Amino acid sequence: MSVNKPAIAAAFGRAAGHYDQFAGLQRQSGEQLLTLLGGTRPATVLDAGCGTGWFSRVWRQRGTRVLALDISPQMLESAARQHSADQYLNGDIEQLPLDDGQVDLVWSNLAVQWCSALSGAVSEMCRVTRPGGQVAFSTLLSGSLPELHQAWREVDSYRHGNRFLTREQVIAACGGRSLAAHDTQITLRFPDVLTAMRSLKGIGATHLHEGRPATTLTRGQLTRLALAWPRQQGEYVLSYQLFYGVIRCD
Template identity: 60%
Template sequence: MTPKVNKQAVANAFGRAAQSYQQHAELQRRCGEQLMTLADVTRYRSVLDAGCGTGWFSQRWQQQGLQVTALDLSAAMLAEAESRHSADRYLQGDIDALPLPDGAVDLCWSNLAVHWCDDLSHALNQLCRVTRRGGTVLFSTLAADSLSEVRDAWRQIDDAGHVNRFLSMEQITAACAHHHVQLSEQHLTLAFPDVLAAMHSLKGIGATHLHEGRRHGLMTRQRLQQLESAWRRDERGCLLSYHLVFGVISL
């Protein structure tokens, strides 16, 4: 359903952002807080944070009294999470091939990570595999119209791909077809004072890897001015819009 992902390149991109991630991760925090409202915490004793980043939500689950296993593709992100004492256990690994036995945890949690996987259906199968019967998988991802401002602005400058393609809501629904799942959606728009700030926010959370590779040159002053003219904005500033999809799988 998605192109083959260069996992090492993704890990490298997020690794470069490990030190700056916390200060730029407003989207991840807002999305994750919404996802947490979908869980009955009293039902669980253990949780896998699959794609933990710097461990923000690993810490949130610890505060709820759960035993937390933090997993990330990036060794640098995982080291940052460990430096914050975010979890009880740390694993470097890939959601597409989780290094855990079947039924290892009560709850699998993955906040804005599965769109970096090769295939959403396979990723969800992996999350379900390591979750015990009677447990829950909670995940969030981005749908196809996310970051339309970036795509639309760059189209006025060149024909290169500057934004990864995300699955449509129909494709996400199809990927969940074999599971007992509840899906919900939310549209969220963040505003920034200028284009540079908007682009720094993407770089600051590591979301700069392009699956199809970079075919464009360096950012020049002229290109930046063109982007400033083309970028969608309102009275708050330059916009970045996200179509969030939340999934709750009951096992």
């Protein structure tokens, strides 16, 4: 899959200033990933795709030396302002700017879905991990955001969400490495359609792997979206399918 990395960096850069107020999904995902790691206390962690550094700070508070990496300079600036890490790296998970065996744990929470090839990202994360260390990552799976797709089908014929890998494809991308896998669904609820749409824009997730014409949402489109959008107990929902993987690197 071809991915426009500068466009992704720009989308997340635009979101950096208000990212944390919309990042409920990221925090829920990261907390689940922490639970799967149990009481692991690595000496050095690479937070690959750190965003504003929320989980960099979690690891640092545990006494861990943290290297925070992101493709967006603006995200790194936000992380640095909050003293999230010990070192900051502007770079790509598929081409990590580190020598082999530099960290005890690579932590990547909801970032690798933006990679061109997950297998390459996994290889890179394992490369920079010391023997006996771990790579812990979460990513979105196929079947995420069905409500978004259903609603937009009533408005136009364009695709308004990315295609994500299946569970089987994610496991295959791990290349037969020692993998503990877990998947779950997280459903977020919103009072109206506009708030639901803003939640996607607020976390920078509006860049599509496959382009579409740039348009401004009209009042008529918003009304049609609201009518077509699935609701639960009167609230507008967005459902995400998540995969969690913990790889032991030999």
